[in-house]
Amino acid sequence: MEKKRTLSYLTIIMLVLSMLMVSSPVSLHFIQIAGAGHVDTQYDNDTYLNVTVVSAPAVINSYDIQVASTGASRRNAMIDVNTEYMFVVNVTCPTTWQEIEYINITAWYDAGSEASTYNGTAGGNLNMFLQYQNTTGTAVYNKLWPDNEVTKGDLVETVYNESCHVVKLEFTPLNQVRSAVGNGGWDNTTNATNDAKSWNFKIEVTTSGGNSTWVKDEYGVYRYCEVSSSASVSASALPGHRASTSPGDFTITYKANTPYKLTVTTNATLNRVGGGDSISRAYINVSGGDITGYDSLSDGIAYILGSSGSYHAQETDDPQETINDVAYHCDIPYGTLSGTYSSKLYYTLSLDTT
Amino acid sequence: MKNHGYSLLLISFITLMLFATVFQGLGEGNGENQVSVSIHIPSENERELFNSSVMVTGLWHYVNITFDETINPNVVNLILYKGENTVPLQKNEATYYSWEYDGTEWKDNMNYGGGSYTYIDQTRCKKTGKTYAFCIATDDFVANNNPNAIEYENWTMVVKADGTEVFSTPLVMEEPVASVAVTRADYNLRVEPFTETVLKPVQEFITINTGNVPLHIKVFYNKLNESIVTSNVNTIIHPGETLNHSVAVATKRWQPGYVSISGTLYADALYVVPTGFISLDTSYVFNGVPRIVIQVGHSNYELEEIPNNDVTFQYKKNIEMNYGETKNVTAYLCGNGNITISIANSNITLLNVWSDGVIVDNIQNFTMHSTNSSEHQIVVQLQALKPNATAYLFYTLKLSGSSHVYTSTIRVGPETPGKREYAENTLAYIVVGVAIAGVMIYMIYNQLRYRR
Numbered sequence: 033m034e035k036k037r038t039l040s041y042l043t044i045i046m047l048v049l050s051m052l053m054v055s056s057p058v059s060l061h062f063i064q065i066a067g068a069g070h071v072d073t074q075y076d077n078d079t080y081l082n083v084t085v086v087s088a089p090a091v092i093n094s095y096d097i098q099v100a101s102t103g104a105s106r107r108n109a110m111i112d113v114n115t116e117y118m119f120v121v122n123v124t125c126p127t128t129w130q131e132i133e134y135i136n137i138t139a140w141y142d143a144g145s146e147a148s149t150y151n152g153t154a155g156g157n158l159n160m161f162l163q164y165q166n167t168t169g170t171a172v173y174n175k176l177w178p179d180n181e182v183t184k185g186d187l188v189e190t191v192y193n194e195s196c197h198v199v200k201l202e203f204t205p206l207n208q209v210r211s212a213v214g215n216g217g218w219d220n221t222t223n224a225t226n227d228a229k230s231w232n233f234k235i236e237v238t239t240s241g242g243n244s245t246w247v248k249d250e251y252g253v254y255r256y257c258e259v260s261s262s263a264s265v266s267a268s269a270l271p272g273h274r275a276s277t278s279p280g281d282f283t284i285t286y287k288a289n290t291p292y293k294l295t296v297t298t299n300a301t302l303n304r305v306g307g308g309d310s311i312s313r314a315y316i317n318v319s320g321g322d323i324t325g326y327d328s329l330s331d332g333i334a335y336i337l338g339s340s341g342s343y344h345a346q347e348t349d350d351p352q353e354t355i356n357d358v359a360y361h362c363d364i365p366y367g368t369l370s371g372t373y374s375s376k377l378y379y380t381l382s383l384d385t386t
Numbered sequence: 387m388k389n390h391g392y393s394l395l396l397i398s399f400i401t402l403m404l405f406a407t408v409f410q411g412l413g414e415g416n417g418e419n420q421v422s423v424s425i426h427i428p429s430e431n432e433r434e435l436f437n438s439s440v441m442v443t444g445l446w447h448y449v450n451i452t453f454d455e456t457i458n459p460n461v462v463n464l465i466l467y468k469g470e471n472t473v474p475l476q477k478n479e480a481t482y483y484s485w486e487y488d489g490t491e492w493k494d495n496m497n498y499g500g501g502s503y504t505y506i507d508q509t510r511c512k513k514t515g516k517t518y519a520f521c522i523a524t525d526d527f528v529a530n531n532n533p534n535a536i537e538y539e540n541w542t543m544v545v546k547a548d549g550t551e552v553f554s555t556p557l558v559m560e561e562p563v564a565s566v567a568v569t570r571a572d573y574n575l576r577v578e579p580f581t582e583t584v585l586k587p588v589q590e591f592i593t594i595n596t597g598n599v600p601l602h603i604k605v606f607y608n609k610l611n612e613s614i615v616t617s618n619v620n621t622i623i624h625p626g627e628t629l630n631h632s633v634a635v636a637t638k639r640w641q642p643g644y645v646s647i648s649g650t651l652y653a654d655a656l657y658v659v660p661t662g663f664i665s666l667d668t669s670y671v672f673n674g675v676p677r678i679v680i681q682v683g684h685s686n687y688e689l690e691e692i693p694n695n696d697v698t699f700q701y702k703k704n705i706e707m708n709y710g711e712t713k714n715v716t717a718y719l720c721g722n723g724n725i726t727i728s729i730a731n732s733n734i735t736l737l738n739v740w741s742d743g744v745i746v747d748n749i750q751n752f753t754m755h756s757t758n759s760s761e762h763q764i765v766v767q768l769q770a771l772k773p774n775a776t777a778y779l780f781y782t783l784k785l786s787g788s789s790h791v792y793t794s795t796i797r798v799g800p801e802t803p804g805k806r807e808y809a810e811n812t813l814a815y816i817v818v819g820v821a822i823a824g825v826m827i828y829m830i831y832n833q834l835r836y837r838r
Contacts, residue, residue, distance in 0.1 A: 112569055213572045216681065255572055259670050260533075260565030263444055263599045263655040264526060266662030275663050283533045287567070298666060305503065305660050316664075354533040362664045370663075372503045376654065377666035382673035385648075 087241030088126040093196070095235050096120045097251050100185060100202050108218040108227065110252040113209055113289060116185055118202040119162065123237055125195050131239045135164035135199055139233035141210040142250075146225050148232065155348025156181035157208045157289065162201045173201055181206055181351055206351040207287035211255040223247045253289065258352075259381050260285040265360060271368045279320060279357040284336070284379070287352045291345055291384035293338030294321070297329055302362075302373035309369040311362065320358035336379075343384045420457050421545055421553035424450045427657055428510075428521075430600060430624060435538070435558045441466075442598050444526030444562040446507060446657040451545050451553075452517040459547035462487045462518050463495075468541050470556060480527040485520055487513065492520070503661050523659040528561035536598055537561045564655040564668045565597030566623070571649075571676035573633065579642045579682050579720065579761055590630040591676050593651070595623045601653040603629075605676075608648045610635070614678075616649075622656065633676060640682045641758050642698040642720045643691055647678040684718065692783065692790055696758060697721030699783060705796040709773040712737065715794065717781060719762040725754050726784040729766060734777035734796055737767040770798040 097106050100116040111117055125131045138150035139160040151159050156178030163174040164187065173187035185202025192198065215228045225232040225248050236246035262282040269275035286294065296318060301310040314330035321336035322344065328334070336358060338344035347353055360377075425439045426432045427447055433440040441447055449464055466483040467473050474481040477496070484495040485506055492511040494504050510521035528537050538560045545553035571591035577583060595601055605619045613636040618629045635647075651672040658667040683689040687700040701717040719725060729739055729749045739746040742762050746752045756762050766779060777796040782789055 110570075110572075114569075214574075216574060216679070254570045256567070256569045257672060257675070258565065258567035258594075258596060260563055260597060261668055262526065262530065263562035263564040263597075264658045264661075264665060264667050266526075266660075266665045268663040281530075283530050285533045285565075302664055302666075305665075311664070352534075356533070360664075360666065364663065370500075370502060372499070372660045372665050373663060374660040374665040374667070376669045378669045378671050380671040380673060383675070385674045385677050 087131065087239060087243060089241075089243035089245045090126065090132060090237040090239050091124045092235065092237060092245055092247050093122040093124055094120075095122070095247055095249070097233070097249075106251050107249055108220045108251065110213070110254050111205070112254050113205050113207050113256045116202055116204045118185065118188070118200045119233075119235065120198065120200050121164075121235055121237070122198045123196070125239060126241075128194055129166070129191075129197055130169070131241065132166045132197075132237065133240050134166070134236075134238045136236045136238070137162040137164075137201065137233060138236075139231050141212055142225070142228065142230055142232050144228045146228065146232070150234070151177075153348075156350070157210050157346070157348050160203070160205075162203060164199050164201060171199075175203070178349075181209060181349065205253065207256055207258065208289045208347055208351050208353075209253060210346065211289040212252045213255065214252045218250075218252070223249060225250050227252075255383055255385075256287065256289050257292070257381055257383055258285075258287040259294075259379055261379065265377065267360065267362065269362075269364055271364045271370075272366045274361055274363050276361045277359045279359045281359070283354050283356040284358060285352060285354045286381065288381065288383060289346065291338075291343035293343055293380075293382045294336045295333050295338075295380045295382070296336055296358075297333050297378050297380070298375040300332075302375040304369060304371040304373050306371065309371065309373075311364065311368060311373050313375070315363045315365065317361045317363075318358065319361070321355050326361065338382075343382075420454050421547075422452045423543070423545060423553060423555065424448075425543075425557075427600060429622060433625075435560075438540075438556045438558050439543075440538075440558045440560055440598075441524070441541075442560050442562050443524050443528050444659055444661075445599065446510075446521060446523045446659060448510075449520045449522060449543075450517055451520070453547065453552075454516070457547050457552060460489055461546075461548055463544075463546035463549075464520050464522065465544040465546065466524065466541055466557065466559075467544070468539060470540060470542055479525040483522070483524055485522050487511070487518055487520070494522075498525070499661065502663070503659070503665075505659065524559070525659075525661055526562055528559060530561055536563050560598055562599050562655075562658075563597035564599040564601065564653075564670070565595070566601055566603075566653040566670055567594040567596050568592070568651060568672055568675050571651075571674075573676060573678040574681070575635065575678065576681040576683065576685065577637045577640070578684065579718075580639045581637065582639055583637050585635045585637060585680070587633060590617075590632050592628060592630055593623060593653070594628045595625050598625045599658075600624055600656045601670075602656055603651065603653045605631075605652070606650050607678075608650070610645075610647055613638075614647070614649075616676075623653070631676075633678065635678065635680065637680070637682075640680075642683045642689060642700060642718065642761065644689070645678075645680040645682060647680070648674050649676045649678070651675040687718070688792070690790070690792060692721075692785065694788075695721060695723060695785055697723055697725065697756060697783075697785060699781070699790070699792060701781060701792050702794050705779075705794055706799070707734075707768070707770040707796055708799045709770055709801050712767065712769045715766045715768060715779065717764045717766075719754055719756045719764065719783075720760070721756055721758050723756055723785050725756055727752055727754060727764065728780075728782040728784075729764075730780040730782070731768070732778040732780070733772060733775050734779070734798070735769040735771050736779075737769055739767070740765040768796070770796070772798060773801045774798065 100118045119137050140150045141158045142148040161177040165172040175184040183204045188200040190198040212230045214230050219226050227250050230250040230252050232250055234248045236244050238244045261284045265277050267275035267277045298313045303310045316329045317326035318334035319326050424432050464485045468481045479498050486493045492508045494506040505523050507521040512519045538558050541557040541559045543555050543557045569592050575585045601623050603623050605616050607614050615634045617632045623629055653670040655668045683700050688703045690699045698720050739749045775798045779794040781792045
């Protein structure tokens, strides 16, 4: 009987203790203490303690691509050619800013593949390499690539403290920097390249300790096109002869940042000023550009650049292109009245929108 | 001797005054105050380059000559020649022009075009009071050697009144460059299915006249031309001018899918003088400018147009869920046809599936009778019971003998520590409470039993 009572009291005590343990924030730890015995003194001078101080990598606190004049973000958004933008990088280095050696910014047109890399497809209109160099004690902004397809702006550096700076590298993409209209919408996830047909960029910070830290993201580029030529062309000859403009009489200058076709045609007939007669465009031939020999306007079109089935490849280099060998030839039919026969000359620039 | 000195001073003063009077009279004779001249393309402003007036070769210009009250000529001559101050010996279309108004007729004295063409538009010439407006042009003679620049030649303009030169000024003659640039013309818009509204994107496309020839611009669309309003078109874009064009698209009750609209921008060179036997005026046509793609679908949904069928499927590509959360995920079918559907899940618990509100018994194989007049909903109820997991929901659609698989990726968040601690404490209190109750019952039982 007494044993059972004792057991009951013991159970109550244990329960109360267990409640206290459950509700108590104090944890009980079992600590094993080793007993120290007598140790004889002994020296071993051949043993060294090597301590390697490992430098930590820099931290990219934030990054962006912005309109230089307004600071509006264009990360995962479209930018324009001939407008100045800037990459903005906020970096904290491990101890002092002198540890930062380079901030390398590479950008490239992904051609629809996220497996693409910088300079995977060469070309000044397809790649860009901007560099913040801090190896000499004075920061320098280098535009390593390309040469005349992108212009370099200013380096703007804001010092927050000894270890944290904001670096802005300004640049202006010119007329033929490859357009990239994305794949229908922009995924705004940071540090990700997941929108096809965009420009991917990578910002990599390298320290003197050899560490590198990087982020990657994307932006798009609007399509741009421009065509320029003489306001008119003219030629003269007698009926039964060929009236020709000479190659070099005029220059067609064009800028396009996507594959394109440049075709030319006229109205169906060239009408005599003042009336009374006309000449069919079937008598007009075009030479120059991509045309081998002559291309007649009898079918209503001549392909100066590209063909009916394919676009002319976008130029990978240079901010503009020129053609100065295009010429027009009109075989004036016998019996045509003298006068001036006029028509519009339609240059059609078709951009690849796929 | 002193008087002689005064006399000399007086003579010198009078001589100086005479010189001043004579030279002032010569200046007026050259037309500095008697004649004013302005030169401009119709509807354009007068331009200057190097402090000289500019004329664009090959284009019609108005040359307005105004005499003051001291000159009342019977015959007025307007002469242009290449170079400065010296009339070229060889007179041709590249070196010399002369026009005349004799009180009754406006004439091209050189008559280079014979009967074919002319460099004066008599219908636009006009005398108003003391102002004589010549509408004249020259041949496009300036050679184009540098494609990066508008080239020019230095010429001289002379005005004669009754055969006497009363005005001359240097003139810059430019080559005519018709040039236009277009940018920002790619639009990606979205509208909810079966919704009539007007889409007004903030983005505006831009045209720039980068040459020195006025251009008339207009836009046509390959479809919905009447439903799209484009600003600043059917107008003249002046040399150097930039125009911003807003676009507004009135949508109809469209079923889900993509509506692609291709615009065509025309830019026609204006005021071109027809010359030669054949004369071709430049006009530019930009296909695909602007280009508008409208996604008719739900916001943040992937829209798939199933190939070779008039059927669309919309689903969430990425889904976020909390650990322990139950969520209904909706997908939409539209288009005519009977579509067999199979739904599978991975790494997540699938509780129920509804097809147009009716619970589905066999999610591996059920059929939806889809139409194109409305959307049909597939609702999948999911429960996330694995923390920090990436799960998948697979939709397999079978129609016309082909299968199409679409995958939603679901990211399940971590366990919430606070909740777990709370749950663990609650469990412990329940266990202890039950134990206490058991002991109390046991003690009462002992008291009652053994005291008795």
